[in-house]
Amino acid sequence: MNTFTEKQLNIINAAIELIAEKGIQQMTIKNLSKKIGTVDGAIYRHFDSKIEILLGILKLFRQNKDGTLQSLIAQESSSLQKLEGLLTGRFRKFSANPAIAxxxxxxxxxxxEKSLADEVFKIMQDSQNTIETIILKGQSENQIRNDISADQLALLITGALRLIVTKWRLTEFSFDLQTEGQKLWKSIYKIVTN
Amino acid sequence: MNTFTEKQLNIINAAIELIAEKGIQQMTIKNLSKKIGTVDGAIYRHFDSKIEILLGILKLFRQNKDGTLQSLIAQESSSLQKLEGLLTGRFRKFSANPAIAxxxxxxxxxxxEKSLADEVFKIMQDSQNTIETIILKGQSENQIRNDISADQLALLITGALRLIVTKWRLTEFSFDLQTEGQKLWKSIYKIVTN
DNA sequence: CCGTTGTAAGTGAACGTTCACTCACATTAT
DNA sequence: ATAATGTGAGTGAACGTTCACTTACAACGG
Known part of the structure; x- marks a missing residue:
């Protein structure tokens, strides 16, 4: 089912590590090849361009996310539980894998690069839509307040999530992300249940 | 009171326009000089480096923000009114000046570039602190709910603000920013007043 | 007035570096 | 032996920055 060869996965994972360690700006073909213990030219035996590698990272992330999402929605739990599961799951993933963030x-x-920009935007929108869907269900079941629209609530949640993770990265992981995630969930719980 | 010469302001404003139009990546000295109708070398008669220009943009924004903030806090209005004023003010500013965002x-x-990163981070933190301060006051006056901490509320507000503006830019200003800002304020009002 | 000198700004070629990417050749695996 | 992969020098473009030179204009001494 995986469209990537073993070597391609090697490269993608090395790229993820590199970004996590040095930031996106240092993710050059030269640095990437050094990390793998090869040479820049060799990379092009496995990818046509650098953009393909970055798209690979996003694709891998998507596949991964889709999987956990399916199992989450399939669960027979309340909307609130699903929302909590989704949020903590996201924080767990970013915590384990800062490069994704x-x-x-x-x-x-x-x-x-339009292809990349589109993909990133799609992922952002997707994430928000998932949250919105869960909230909508919670609202129809009267578990979540109805006086604020689902998209506004989703916006607030997504925004806070992003801001926490961004600050975490910019301060070089100076605090425990999952702890902050728990705090955020408590606040959101109070808000959505009114 | 202004530390910039007229020419420097010209350059900074051209840089702001350039960023608004083509994004940060296209803000090169060559493009900047073209925009002003001069030549790359000439820029260096007025700035020591490109970083100084970018710092100039941030400085200008800070001066500007500080001004409106003083008048806002000085007002004899409730914390909720101040919060609304601050939010709508921010949306208005970004709307008028997408490059700032x-x-x-x-x-x-x-x-x-550490100097730039620090400045940007400081502005982000500042913005959040201001909101937090207003909320704290509102909480002590029982205008704002006390069961969620001020920093959590500030986080949610700042995060949503950022997310809206980011989406607005990424979709090439496809919606009216101030309208969305109004919507957001209505939601936040309901949340903070419980 | 006139000619000399000073000064701020513009001009555009050039420099050093970085980067993504290519290519001819070598090595390895099947 | 053939195909796949590694190797590393090479290419051209982009970028920030520098530099020698020019231009416009003001200041000033005779």
Whole structure:
């Protein structure tokens, strides 16, 4: 089912590590090849361009997210439980994999490459839509307040999530992300249940 | 009181326009000089480096923000009114000046230049602190709910603000920012007053 | 007035560096 | 032996920055 070869996965994972360690700006073909213990030219045996590698990271992330999402929605739990599961899951993932956040939350950097910009934007929108869907269900079941629209609530939640993760990265992981995630969930719980 | 010469202001404003139009990535000295109708070398008669120009943009924004903030806090209005004023003010400013948002919300891009990264981070933190202060006052006056901490509320507000503006820019200003700002304020009002 | 000198700004070629990407050749695996 | 992959020098473009030179204009001494 995976469209990537073993070597391609090697490269993508090395790229993820590199971004996590040095930031997107240092994710050059030269640095990437050094990390793998090869040479820049060799990379092009496995990818046509650098953009393909970055798209690979996003694709991997999507596949991954889709999987956890399916199992989450399939669960027979309340909307609130689903929402909590989704949020803590996101924080767990970013905590374990800072590079994902660095790629996903860096829309600016991909602005000149439409394929990348589109993909990143789609992921952002997707994430918000998922939350909105759960909230809508919770509202129809009267578990979540109805006086604020689902998209506004989703916006607030997504925004806070992004801001926490961004600050975490910019301060070089100076606090425990999952702890902050728990705090955020408590606040959101109070808000959505009114 | 202004530390910039007329020519420097010309350059800074051209840089702001350039960023608004083409994004930060196209803000090169060559493009900037073209925009002013001069030549790259000439820029260096007025600024020591490109970073100084970007810092200039941030400084200008800070001066501007500080001004409106003083008058806002000085007002004899309730905390809720102040909060509304601050939010609508921010949306108005970004609406009128998209480049400000492009610079302020692009922490990633300045990661390799510490002076810039620090300044951008400071502005982000500042903004959040201001909101937090107003909320704290509102809480002590029982205008704002006390069961959620001020910093959590400030986080949610700042996050949503940033997310809206980011989406607005990424979709090439496809919706009316101030309208969305009004919507957001209505939601926040309901949340903070419970 | 006139000619000399000073000064701020513009001009555009050039420099050093970085980067993504290519290519001819070598090595390895099947 | 053939195909796949590694190697590393090479290419051209982009970028920030520098530099020698020019231009416009003001200041000033005779």
């Amino acid at each position: 660095a790629v996903i939350f860096s829309e600016e950097i991909f602005q000149n | 492009a610079v302020i919300f692009s922490e990633e891009i300045f990661q390799n």
